[in-house]
Amino acid sequence: MSNRARLEVLLALINLSAEQAMALYEQVDGTVPSIDSTEFHPLDEALDQVELKAAIRTLEGTCTQLCTTLAPPGHTAINLVQVYDYSCVRLAVRENIINILMDYPKGLHVNELSKEINVEPKKLSRIMRLLATRGCYSEVAKDVFASTRLSLVLHSENPVRHMVNLHAEPASKGGALIYENLKEPQTAYFYHPDHCPVMDANNKEGITGAFFDWMRQRDSTRESYHRLIQRLSIIMGSSAVLTQFPIDKYSTVVDVGGGIGAFSLPFAKMHKHVKITVYDLPKPLTQARMTQVWARDCPEAVQENRVEFSELYFFTQAPVPGQDIYYLRNIIHDWPDEESLVIPQNVRKAMGINSRPPPPYDYVVRQLNREQAALEASKFGATMAPEPMLPNFGVGNMRMYQQDVSMFMHNARERMLPEFLELSDAAGLKLEKIWDLSEACVLEYIAA
Numbered sequence: 001m002s003n004r005a006r007l008e009v010l011l012a013l014i015n016l017s018a019e020q021a022m023a024l025y026e027q028v029d030g031t032v033p034s035i036d037s038t039e040f041h042p043l044d045e046a047l048d049q050v051e052l053k054a055a056i057r058t059l060e061g062t063c064t065q066l067c068t069t070l071a072p073p074g075h076t077a078i079n080l081v082q083v084y085d086y087s088c089v090r091l092a093v094r095e096n097i098i099n100i101l102m103d104y105p106k107g108l109h110v111n112e113l114s115k116e117i118n119v120e121p122k123k124l125s126r127i128m129r130l131l132a133t134r135g136c137y138s139e140v141a142k143d144v145f146a147s148t149r150l151s152l153v154l155h156s157e158n159p160v161r162h163m164v165n166l167h168a169e170p171a172s173k174g175g176a177l178i179y180e181n182l183k184e185p186q187t188a189y190f191y192h193p194d195h196c197p198v199m200d201a202n203n204k205e206g207i208t209g210a211f212f213d214w215m216r217q218r219d220s221t222r223e224s225y226h227r228l229i230q231r232l233s234i235i236m237g238s239s240a241v242l243t244q245f246p247i248d249k250y251s252t253v254v255d256v257g258g259g260i261g262a263f264s265l266p267f268a269k270m271h272k273h274v275k276i277t278v279y280d281l282p283k284p285l286t287q288a289r290m291t292q293v294w295a296r297d298c299p300e301a302v303q304e305n306r307v308e309f310s311e312l313y314f315f316t317q318a319p320v321p322g323q324d325i326y327y328l329r330n331i332i333h334d335w336p337d338e339e340s341l342v343i344p345q346n347v348r349k350a351m352g353i354n355s356r357p358p359p360p361y362d363y364v365v366r367q368l369n370r371e372q373a374a375l376e377a378s379k380f381g382a383t384m385a386p387e388p389m390l391p392n393f394g395v396g397n398m399r400m401y402q403q404d405v406s407m408f409m410h411n412a413r414e415r416m417l418p419e420f421l422e423l424s425d426a427a428g429l430k431l432e433k434i435w436d437l438s439e440a441c442v443l444e445y446i447a448a
């Protein structure tokens with residue numbers, strides 16, 4: 001294929017995937033969103049966004065590949081590093097700018113906004129203009145800013161905001177230490193979770209242990225973390241397991257490291273015949289019980305004793321035996337290889353011969369080598385992008401690689417398929433199938 005022909009295929013894919021996305025919005029309520037919409041579209045918070053995410057994966061991958069091909073490299077290189085969006089969003093979140101703007105549907109002048117949050121107006125207008133250029137707020141008249149659909153996720157009641165905060169604060173501080181971590185002799189070849197970039201950058205109190213130990217002693221950070229995890233499953237697309245995986249034929253489910261129930265709560269709402277056990281550390285379980293998360297959003301599951309909250313330290317304890325499903329979401333990725341193996345080994349001890357699908361995980365980092373990607377596609381059903389896209393969908397799957405670096409900051413990792421296979425072999429599990437949810441995956445295992 002000539003260079004021009006390749007670019008023309010990318011253009012056709014952009015068109016096709018954008019049309020698919022528009023049709024999906026229209027199917028829901030007959031409309032497509034605009035950049036300055038001031039309300040969420042009903043599809044924005046849907047549990048199952050698999051089709052939309054598949055279209056966006058192609059759209060983002062092809063648009064970026066096209067721009068990177070046609071722009072001068074220096075232009076693209078500077079765009080990669082001259083990024084201050086997270087600092088600007090940090091201000092917006094800390095000062096609850098969206099909460100204020102919600103009271104002014106026609107917009108608020110930056111001079112008024114500056115009085116409310118005590119930030120010098122000329123400086124503030126520059127930050128607001130950067131964000132509005134991204135579609136976060138709109139400048140409806142000179143220096144007058146109003147909310148947009150994108151800015152709504154920064155509202156104090158929206159759980160995505162907690163995720164934004166995690167990346168804008170502790171994660172970005174950890175990210176600044178990656179080079180030093182790779183080069184300094186005491187950290188370069190070392191994978192202990194207690195001394196990792198995110199702990200070195202944030203653990204000013206000298207707390208002993210890993211990130212979860214640090215959070216144990218910081219109530220508001222921990223509570224905010226567990227709220228963000230609730231929303232993360234929609235962002236990553238893993239909540240689609242509830243509709244895409246034939247989970248309704250099972251009657252007992254164990255959610256290992258289930259937090260405050262980001263998976264279990266919508267699951268209990270949807271499948272009323274299932275008995276669920278949520279395992280975690282004591283404080284997240286207290287948050288699940290005490291903050292009324294369940295009492296408010298799924299009181300019937302508590303009243304009917306369909307959900308039980310139990311303490312379980314997954315490095316040293318096995319869950320209750322003989323349940324149908326042992327679910328582990330976003331658990332293995334928090335730990336280096338040595339610790340990661342112990343968790344499925346403990347789960348394997350509990351599994352009966354009929355237990356399925358033990359245990360699913362989430363991101364499967366995709367191959368950039370087309371031959372290897374094709375092998376994984378034919379053997380396990382992993383999805384591969386068509387040429388001339390990169391086989392991993394390029395920037396369409398960028399969060400997976402960003403997330404891997406986020407985990408790097410914990411001395412942990414997201415894993416590629418061969419690494420999952422190594423881990424499951426060692427834990428006595430056999431991979432049957434990969435369920436691609438257009439970003440996150442479910443790995444279905446049986447006992448080996």
Ligand SMILES: C[S@@+](CC[C@H](N)C(=O)[O-])C[C@H]1O[C@@H](n2cnc3c(N)ncnc32)[C@H](O)[C@@H]1O
Pocket residue numbers: 212229230233256257258259260261262263279280281284312313314315328329330331334
């Ligand atoms: C990334 S969160 C995943 C939460 C949930 N599975 C989800 O995806 O919605 C990791 C969870 O592991 C729990 N955890 C961390 N260390 C643990 C340990 N040693 N034993 C049991 N749970 C632990 C945390 O409290 C947290 O809820």
